[in-house]
Amino acid sequence: MGYEILEKVIELTDSSEALEKRFDSLAKSISQSLSFDQCAIYLFDEERKIFSLSAADGDRNDLVHTYHDGEGLPWSAIKKNRPIIANISDVNDGRWRGIKDNGLLGFATAAVYPIKDDTGNYGMLYLKSRKKKIVPLRKRKLLSVISLQIGMAIKTNECILNLTSVNTKMRDMQARLIHAEKLLALGEMAATLAHEIKNPLMSIGGFAKRLSQQFTKDAPERMYADMIVKESKRVEKLLHGILNFSTNKGFDLKDENISSLIDDTLALFEDEFKRINIKIVKELKGNITAVKADAEQLRLVFTNLFTNAMQAMENGGILTVKTDCVEKWITAEVTDTGGGIEPSIIGNIFNPFFTTKAEGTGLGLAIAHTIVANHKGMIEVMNDIGKGVTFLVKLPALVQ
Ligand SMILES: Nc1ncnc2c1ncn2[C@@H]1O[C@H](COP(=O)(O)OP(=O)(O)OP(=O)(O)O)[C@@H](O)[C@H]1O
Numbered sequence: 469m470g471y472e473i474l475e476k477v478i479e480l481t482d483s484s485e486a487l488e489k490r491f492d493s494l495a496k497s498i499s500q501s502l503s504f505d506q507c508a509i510y511l512f513d514e515e516r517k518i519f520s521l522s523a524a525d526g527d528r529n530d531l532v533h534t535y536h537d538g539e540g541l542p543w544s545a546i547k548k549n550r551p552i553i554a555n556i557s558d559v560n561d562g563r564w565r566g567i568k569d570n571g572l573l574g575f576a577t578a579a580v581y582p583i584k585d586d587t588g589n590y591g592m593l594y595l596k597s598r599k600k601k602i603v604p605l606r607k608r609k610l611l612s613v614i615s616l617q618i619g620m621a622i623k624t625n626e627c628i629l630n631l632t633s634v635n636t637k638m639r640d641m642q643a644r645l646i647h648a649e650k651l652l653a654l655g656e657m658a659a660t661l662a663h664e665i666k667n668p669l670m671s672i673g674g675f676a677k678r679l680s681q682q683f684t685k686d687a688p689e690r691m692y693a694d695m696i697v698k699e700s701k702r703v704e705k706l707l708h709g710i711l712n713f714s715t716n717k718g719f720d721l722k723d724e725n726i727s728s729l730i731d732d733t734l735a736l737f738e739d740e741f742k743r744i745n746i747k748i749v750k751e752l753k754g755n756i757t758a759v760k761a762d763a764e765q766l767r768l769v770f771t772n773l774f775t776n777a778m779q780a781m782e783n784g785g786i787l788t789v790k791t792d793c794v795e796k797w798i799t800a801e802v803t804d805t806g807g808g809i810e811p812s813i814i815g816n817i818f819n820p821f822f823t824t825k826a827e828g829t830g831l832g833l834a835i836a837h838t839i840v841a842n843h844k845g846m847i848e849v850m851n852d853i854g855k856g857v858t859f860l861v862k863l864p865a866l867v868q
């Protein structure tokens with residue numbers, strides 16, 4: 469009688485098929501082997517305090533799909549902390565010993581076995597028969613073993629899911645670490661180079677300016693000299709970025725309110741935003757936990773994000789800036805409606821010198837990333853292709 473069921477029960481923890489699918493064939497095997505008309509497996513949702521139907525043999529239409537807190541035989545079994553075998557006197561009543569359960573309608577015998585262990589409830593095994601029947605002791609024992617095994621399978625499955633998610637998080641952290649190391653090495657190298665180039669460059673730019681003044685306005689030599697001035701200014705901007713990117717800079721850490729820091733930074737952009745028709749939506753939490761931060765550096769992070777958003781919305785749009793406190797993190801979200809980022813380049817945007825702009829240095833996001841990482845935070849991008857981008861900055865909230 470029980471071998472086929474036991475085989476199915478063992479398969480629960482020994483197969484890569486989805487648990488719910490395995491439950492379906494188990495439910496069928498239980499009702500057939502133990503001569504019940506219906507067998508259903510419910511799973512317990514601890515947070516919502518409900519039992520919801522996971523698997524059943526045959527037609528699911530005459531089954532109750534959800535038992536809310538305190539409802540029906542499942543909750544009685546939980547309260548009594550033992551299985552219930554119910555013999556119902558009136559099949560049209562849907563009630564046993566005063567307990568209303570619509571799942572009982574049309575049935576004369578029901579058996580409810582909690583699926584649980586010492587740590588909690590996982591669900592319910594619910595068997596029904598249209599004819600009145602006695603459930604002998606050996607069948608009851610078998611049902612107890614089955615429900616125990618189902619509980620173990622659910623727990624094992626949860627453990628596997630948790631492990632998979634921890635594994636994904638670890639891989640993600642590893643990737644971040646490699647990226648941070650890469651940036652650090654690049655930053656150090658770039659800073660040394662920048663330092664070496666800065667002085668001769670200033671001489672080139674300065675002398676070219678003087679040279680330019682020696683020629684009349686329409687002389688081609690003046691145009692050449694002006695070009696040298698313009699280009700050396702561009703390289704100077706690049707060097708400035710590289711030096712900012714260098715991680716060797718000292719940090720001046722103070723308790724900072726991120727909402728007011730963002731508000732101050734945003735104020736510098738207001739005129740320019742108005743000019744190109746960008747509407748600002750501010751959802752800045754006033755009374756927000758402080759972060760330990762170098763205000764100057766953090767301002768640079770948001771300056772870079774606002775600049776990128778502005779450049780993405782050349783023809784106007786909406787910039788939404790939100791701050792919040794989520795668990796141990798202070799979060800700041802910058803969302804634009806500039807059309808988003810090409811999926812093929814999104815993996816590169818935090819890499820130094822990666823740019824799609826004619827005048828860009830490609831250091832804005834790399835600098836933002838380094839600064840946020842130096843504050844033990846994270847910066848993430850959410851891309852909504854065709855609509856816009858959200859940059860999420862997470863910084864550790866100051867412990868109070
Ligand atoms: N809000 C955004 N919308 C669309 N694309 C963006 C956005 N922010 C960044 N990007 C993309 O990421 C690239 C890298 O940005 P980053 O700020 O690092 O450099 P940049 O803006 O090109 O140059 P710089 O900041 O030095 O002027 C950009 O060239 C652009 O392609």
Ligand SMILES: [Mg+2]
Binds near residue numbers: 772775831832833
């Ligand atoms: Mg930029």
